[in-house]
Amino acid sequence: MQAATQDESVSECIARLKGEMADATLLALGQTVFWDEPIKGALLSALKAHDAPNRMIFGVHDSDYFAKLPGLIEEEGAPFRMLPHNDGSTRNLWSAAGEISQLFGSETVPTRSRFVAAGVPVEKIAPFYPGGREALIEAMTEAWGWRGLVYARKRNPIVHDVETSEAIEALVELLRWGFDGTIEMIVDADRREEAKKRADMIVQRGRDHSAATLSDLYQALYRDILDWLALDCSPEIDSTLNLLRFHTGTASLARFRLLDLFLQPRSRQACEDAYNDSVKGAETYTLDKFGEGAIPFDLIVPKVGRGTLCAHSRYLTVQTPDPIVLRLPKPLESAAELAEAIENEFGQSASIVGKAIAFVPQMAAEFVFVMNERGSGYVHRSAQFCQKIREAGIDFAPHPILRVEFSAWDSISAESIWLRLPEHLAAAFGQREVCTPSLAQRWRAVVQQQRDLLDEIKQTPKARDLLSLLDRRVGGSWRIMSEEYDRLQKALEAIHDQATVIQEQARETLAQIKEKKAELQTIQLEKGRHFRAHFLPLRDQLHALYAEGRKDDPAAGKILDQMEQYGKARQQFDVRFDDAQGDIGELRLRLQELAAKRLELERSHETQRLRQRVRQIEREAELARMALVRNAILTSEGLELTNNRPAAWWFLLASPSGAWFREASRGIRLRFEAL
CATH class of the missing domain: 3.90.20 (Hemagglutinin Ectodomain; Chain B)
Known part of the structure; x- marks a missing residue:
């Protein structure tokens, strides 16, 4: 097949980097190496091809709390649980550092509200589902091909503080689930065996690394995966906590410029107002909800905890699980003064991380943040925040975000591979097995067909019309x-x-x-x-x-x-x-x-028999409607998401020759997004 030509956006954006931002370092942060972060290595290759002087750092975002599920606390047994994500028992699950998706899988949850909007009488048919309402919700709303680890103990550690020895067995179980499900989709036995060897290699490498923490392990595996993707480069690997070490030697770095503005008397109020205005209508708290003197930054002390910084006139409070109070000789008026107070108490081990919408501007003050085209949905609020700061007359001009768009399914035709599709995709494509060139050619049309099907289902409220639709769309009995x-x-x-x-x-x-x-x-x-x-x-x-x-x-x-x-x-x-x-x-x-x-x-018995059978057929039809809606959502939204955000290891297992990743790398598109 003919190789993809590089999109013009790549040369245009890199030319801008070489001109306006020649001294800027690119930064790609991700909470796990087992999703899409390593494929941003394609950008590093493009920088080298265009002789761009910019450095690029790949970082493990290890400053967030490890995932927990509200209500799940188990002091006995394994400390980690591998869970699916659904709109029932795991509705409030949020996982990132320990998640994986099988090939084609994603954290796409068909919620109950989506089914109701499509005309499915969920509550009406739930009592007749095997196992009842709970079983129906668990099964029908589960994100296909996705699993996440949650920490089941009472304490609430950040990713950096999770010890590898505690997490390795759960991580291996997670990887095996993702790898095995993917390998089963490869039709050819020889390819399947080669994929199994690669999967075993990745798992064994994870066991072999003598990493103290999960963050250390991910950093080591980051380098391995980039190497396995055959990138002709020497990547710089780091972590959020290390990049944001805060002491007297780092306080003057541009990455702490926003922090400094929140401490300077002349700019603090304007910055607080800008932050509070920008989080209105979001699930993020305004600063007053954190207490008096709160600023949108957390202090992280390894093995101690993470907590909001509250700067008062004569003392500094850190809202860790056991609050920390530091006496101050005078009110803090700069990042340098804060660094001195922090260093006196904790040495040079502490880090300061921006909250929510403050984090991206914090890092963008120094780095060109590299994000996937569909990543970080709250960035628009970060942009509003920055704009409001500037409108207040404060000089704050962070670098723009560099968005990277991948096209995994468009490029999968680079190598001819027969894949056994999961049930929802097999129904959408009309075949159980598909060759990758056909997949690349058809997937966008299939996505549109599933969207059209959702619209048609919404407009089919009557049972008789629904049966006709099922006859046309599903066939069979x-x-x-x-x-x-x-x-x-x-x-x-x-x-x-x-x-x-x-x-x-x-x-x-x-x-x-x-x-x-x-x-x-x-x-x-x-x-x-x-x-x-x-x-x-x-x-x-x-x-x-x-x-x-x-x-x-x-x-x-x-x-x-x-x-x-x-x-x-x-x-x-x-x-x-x-x-x-x-x-x-x-x-x-x-x-x-x-x-x-x-x-x-x-x-009469005959009338009751007739009515009962009618109700049975109608219930079966409504369950089939629900299954159609589920498949349509998983297909239309899941394929688009995974096209842009494929897991890096998919390329390693499905295309060991590297042809798929090389084609995807050539097909990337770039754009800048102002902050």
Whole structure:
């Protein structure tokens, strides 16, 4: 195949380095050597090819705390646990110094909110998943191909303080998990065996290094990996803690310029305001949350701890687990004065590291920070911070960040390798095994197809439409299930039609009952009018005769005869009333019979069987929807992320000839990002 030509951005950016920043040292920091940091060695080769005078340091970022999972404290057993990352039990996991991804793997977590947004009724189907809701969340939201180590003891060490002897077995387990899963994807047996030998070599090298701490081990392995990548250079290897050793001999270095601005009386308030304004809306605390006098820098004393610096008028507080208080002869007004106080207490072993958005500007004051194109998502806040400092009239002009963009999947065609794809990619590509030239040619189109699929799924709320989608997209038994679903629905519709007829008959019966009740009221009214028109006047006449003492008067007898005749006539009203009441009783019995008939129809074994099967199919379809959404997220987001941020060791195991890495190195793109 034709080799990739170097992107113009490389020569343009290196020309700028040689001109404006010829004296600047490039700095690439990473928390582990088992991710993408070592591939930045491609930039070192480009610098050499363009005769750039700039040095480049590869550093292990060992100043952060080793990963912990809230709630996980185990004083017995192994001190480290290897965990997946999901949106359930490990939702709050954050790991960096001890993480690994198998080939194609990444820390891409399909969260519950993503599933809900795609129309998946998570809570509705969860009870029917094997193992219940917890099992569903654990399985469906797990980041594929990723594992991270967490420290399970109560104490909270920084990476620099983790002893190799304590961590090596957990690290080997982590590496074996990542390496073995990757090796299984290599189809060719000879290539697979060669990859296994390389994996064994890396693991053994890790065991052989006589490194006291995890940071020391990573620094040693950094050099090994850069050497294995066949970079024609002699890299400088260091660590964050060492670069930021703070004492009277280093306080004047540009890397502590920002610290100095936070201590100088004329600039401190403006810097604090700039910092607080820049973290608004983020998960980062404003300075007042750390206590009175806090500045956005931590003091790190090896084996003692890490804590926020709080500078008061007559004392300095370090918020380590056991707070440290240093008396001061006068208020601190410069980095030099702080260095003297620190050195008097701790010698030259302590380091000062900027918090969150202050760290990048701290280092960029002296170094050209080299970052992956998709790395460090909070840098925009660091840029806002720097801009606000300048707007306050303070002279602070850090170097721009140098962004490096890799294209791992575009360049994998450099060597023809057959790979066995993981399940989600096999579904997306439509084949279990793929040759790398085909992978390079198709992956971007596959990513777009999966994005389109997510959009289509969001617009498919109804079960019938979902089954059609599954038939088109997944195939297999979904056509049979779709046809069965149609038959079941037709059968249920027929039952519904019967129930509708019964319901209509019930409505008619209710209407008849209403009519009969109206008839009862009419009879009562007619009976009353008849009484008042005929019977009541005769009774009044009779009472009048009786009152006159004419009880035996023939007129009284005549009136009694008439009243008897009218009484017989009134009996017809009673007959009609009784007949109407009888009709109502019969209609009510009819209504009960209809209700029982409808209930029998709807609760019959056959109806229940049909409905249960419909629900089963709908639940299976929703679970399939969830699986489609998971695969689409893992594919579309995972492939893009790993294209830009591949693990360096992937190149070593999958392409021992070095062809893949050489092609990826030739294809890098560079750009500057101002701070």
